[in-house]
Amino acid sequence: MSFDYIIVGAGSAGCVLANRLTEDSDRTVLLIEAxxxxxxxxxxxxxxxxxxxxxxxxxxxxxxxxxxxxxxxxxxxxxxxxxxxxxxxxxxxxxxxxxxxxx
Missing domain, CATH: 4.10.450 (Glucose Oxidase; domain 2)
Structure with missing residues (x-):
């Protein structure tokens, strides 16, 4: 599986960034939280x-x-x-x- 973006950390900034990036339905984002x-x-x-x-x-x-x-x-x-x-x-x-x- 591949992603356009990988965000490490589902804190306030990570979650907002993931949400913003997925506004473009052509992008895939993986959000990782420990x-x-x-x-x-x-x-x-x-x-x-x-x-x-x-x-x-x-x-x-x-x-x-x-x-x-x-x-x-x-x-x-x-x-x-x-x-x-x-x-x-x-x-x-x-x-x-x-x-x-x-x-």
Whole structure:
């Protein structure tokens, strides 16, 4: 089997890109995700992101030791499910200042 495009990662960007590419019915797209579907009981609850960190939905990355933080390592949650890291961000978003965009 062959594809015109292969997208690795079914996070927010990967899913949107796959959808856009398939708007042309002549194109074939393979979307690959290492994880599966997120836990439906937790994925739609804003505060539940903490329960999904360090689970099968998270790659469980952390930074290297940070000298300025007393040699601590900081958790760096990255999603390993359909929806990607958006599943782990507590459903928080910040709107940019319209003045910044106007300039």
């Amino acid at each position: 994880g599966g579907e997120p836990d439906p009981r937790l994925a739609h609850i804003p505060g539940a992101a903490s329960w999904m960190q360090n689970s099968r939905a998270d790659w469980a990355f952390s930074t290297t030791h940070q000298r300025e933080l007393f040699d601590r390592r900081i958790a760096y949650p990255r999603g390993r499910v359909v929806g990607g890291s958006s599943i782990l961000n507590y459903m928080v978003y910040i709107r940019g200042n319209s003045g910044d965009y106007d300039q």
